[in-house]
Amino acid sequence: MNVTWSTTSALAILVCASFTLSFGVRYSPLLGQCSPSGYLHGKASHCNTEHDSECCKAGKMYPQYHCSPPVTDETSATLTINSFAKGGDGGGPSECDGEYHSDDEMVVALSTGWYNHGSRCSKKIRINANGKSVLAKVVDECDSVYGCDADHDFQPPCHNNIVDASPAVWDALGMSGDDVGDYHITWSEA
Numbered sequence: 001m002n003v004t005w006s007t008t009s010a011l012a013i014l015v016c017a018s019f020t021l022s023f024g025v026r027y028s029p030l031l032g033q034c035s036p037s038g039y040l041h042g043k044a045s046h047c048n049t050e051h052d053s054e055c056c057k058a059g060k061m062y063p064q065y066h067c068s069p070p071v072t073d074e075t076s077a078t079l080t081i082n083s084f085a086k087g088g089d090g091g092g093p094s095e096c097d098g099e100y101h102s103d104d105e106m107v108v109a110l111s112t113g114w115y116n117h118g119s120r121c122s123k124k125i126r127i128n129a130n131g132k133s134v135l136a137k138v139v140d141e142c143d144s145v146y147g148c149d150a151d152h153d154f155q156p157p158c159h160n161n162i163v164d165a166s167p168a169v170w171d172a173l174g175m176s177g178d179d180v181g182d183y184h185i186t187w188s189e190a
Contacts, residue, residue: 047089123190
C-alpha cells in the first residue's frame with residue numbers, strides 16, 4: 001500500500017508542478033517562444049481608426065504578453081503603421097519623452113518585451129524590408145499587456161512581435177498603398 005501511495009503522490013506532485021510551470025513560465029528559451037500571460041476582456045468604445053487601427057470589441061478576449069521573441073541580428077517582426085502626432089491613432093504622447101512626434105519623423109514603438117521597461121528609449125533600430133534598410137528612433141511602447149481603455153485609444157493590446165512605425169518609416173522603406181498595414185520585416189539594434 002505504501003508503494004501505491006508513493007506512486008500516486010509522486011504522480012500528483014508531478015502533475016501539480018507541470019501545471020504550475022505551464023502557467024508560471026511565459027517565455028520558454030528552450031522552445032524559443034513567448035506565450036500569452038493572460039487575456040484582456042474587450043470593452044467597446046470609439047477609437048481613432050486612422051491607418052485602419054482596430055478598435056476593441058465588447059466581449060472579445062485579447063492575448064496579453066509580457067515578453068517578446070529574443071532580439072537577434074535579424075529579429076523577425078511585423079511592421080504596423082501608427083501616427084505619433086497629437087490627435088493621431090497612437091493615442092497619448094510617447095512613453096519615452098512624453099512628447100508627440102510628427103508623421104515626418106523616423107520613429108517607432110516596440111512591443112512590451114522589446115521595449116523592455118524603456119531600456120531602448122531614444123535608441124535607434126535598423127529596420128530591413130522591401131530590399132531597403134532604415135534607421136528609426138524608439139520613442140514609445142506598443143503595449144502588449146494593456147488596452148481597450150482611453151489611455152490606449154480603445155485599441156487592443158499589441159501582439160508581442162510588433163514594430164509600430166510612423167508613416168515616414170514606411171515612406172523611407174518605399175512602401176505605400178496595399179503594402180501599408182501589416183508587413184513582415186527584420187530589425188536589429190543599430
